Amino acid sequence: MRQAAGPGAVGRDRVACYGARMTMPRIPRNQAEQLLSNLSRDLDLASPADILTAAHHHFGGAAAISFSGAEDVALLGLAQDAGLDFRVFCLDTGRLHSETYALLQACRERFANGLQVFFPQATAVEQLVSAKGFYSFRIDGHSECCGIRKVEPLRRALASAPAWITGQRRDQSPGTRAQVPVVQIDEAFSGDDGTVLIKFNPLARWSSSTVWKYIGAAQLPFNALHERGYVSIGCEPCTRPILPGQHEREGRWWWEEATRKECGLHASDRS
Numbered sequence: 419m420r421q422a423a424g425p426g427a428v429g430r431d432r433v434a435c436y437g438a439r440m441t442m443p444r445i446p447r448n449q450a451e452q453l454l455s456n457l458s459r460d461l462d463l464a465s466p467a468d469i470l471t472a473a474h475h476h477f478g479g480a481a482a483i484s485f486s487g488a489e490d491v492a493l494l495g496l497a498q499d500a501g502l503d504f505r506v507f508c509l510d511t512g513r514l515h516s517e518t519y520a521l522l523q524a525c526r527e528r529f530a531n532g533l534q535v536f537f538p539q540a541t542a543v544e545q546l547v548s549a550k551g552f553y554s555f556r557i558d559g560h561s562e563c564c565g566i567r568k569v570e571p572l573r574r575a576l577a578s579a580p581a582w583i584t585g586q587r588r589d590q591s592p593g594t595r596a597q598v599p600v601v602q603i604d605e606a607f608s609g610d611d612g613t614v615l616i617k618f619n620p621l622a623r624w625s626s627s628t629v630w631k632y633i634g635a636a637q638l639p640f641n642a643l644h645e646r647g648y649v650s651i652g653c654e655p656c657t658r659p660i661l662p663g664q665h666e667r668e669g670r671w672w673w674e675e676a677t678r679k680e681c682g683l684h685a686s687d688r689s
């Protein structure tokens with residue numbers, strides 16, 4: 419039986435190794451393209467631990483792990499196992515499940531005392547909800563709300579990062595993530611000053627079951643909603659459990675077409 423997240427779910431001693439606040443400038447595009455060429459060749463079949471090690475080798479603690487779900491917990495565990503210190507942040511959209519907050523707290527205690535939390539801009543949320551109500555995404559799509567509650571805070575979170583590390587898997591979404599490489603330039607969040615943001619996807623080649631095997635073996639905390647049929651977990655009003663045989667993305671924005679089921683955090687991966 420897996421152990422759900424919560425105050426009692428912190429099974430090991432607190433490890434305060436993820437409070438890194440190191441900063442490093444982004445690298446110029448031509449330099450990044452050369453680096454990417456080398457890394458793509460070296461890391462194509464590498465393990466997640468080796469990919470994390472390469473990210474740390476090149477960007478140190480300035481590389482950031484954006485933390486939200488099971489895959490990100492696995493990344494934190496893998497980084498901890500390897501003794502690697504990364505900056506860790508999460509986005510609080512204001513619409514998360516209470517179980518997700520319990521997971522964030524459990525991981526804060528277990529891994530990341532320095533966990534940075536980014537909220538949406540209050541004025542933008544006030545204007546959206548005042549004008550369109552609390553469920554506008556059910557009427558005119560989730561892009562506007564996700565843009566305010568997720569993408570803008572992520573842009574701020576990444577502004578000082580030369581690289582970020584995500585938990586994307588190729589089998590997560592056949593329509594949008596099937597081609598996710600282990601390392602890439604993130605065009606969506608690179609600036610217009612000639613420098614770029616490098617994105618590492620150490621779990622690109624892992625399946626969901628591999629992630630869960632690792633979480634179970636390492637006794638890592640996880641979102642209690644996973645025990646109630648939820649697989650891919652986002653905001654409370656936009657997430658529901660799925661039935662056996664359904665793809666995990668069918669539990670997200672189920673009122674929209676499958677090809678639109680991204681929130682903008684990984685916009686450059688759409689195919």
Ligand code: SF4
Pocket residue numbers: 511513555559560561563564565567568652653654655656681
């Ligand atoms: S997932 Fe839903 S509630 Fe959350 S930011 Fe997107 S549209 Fe808004």
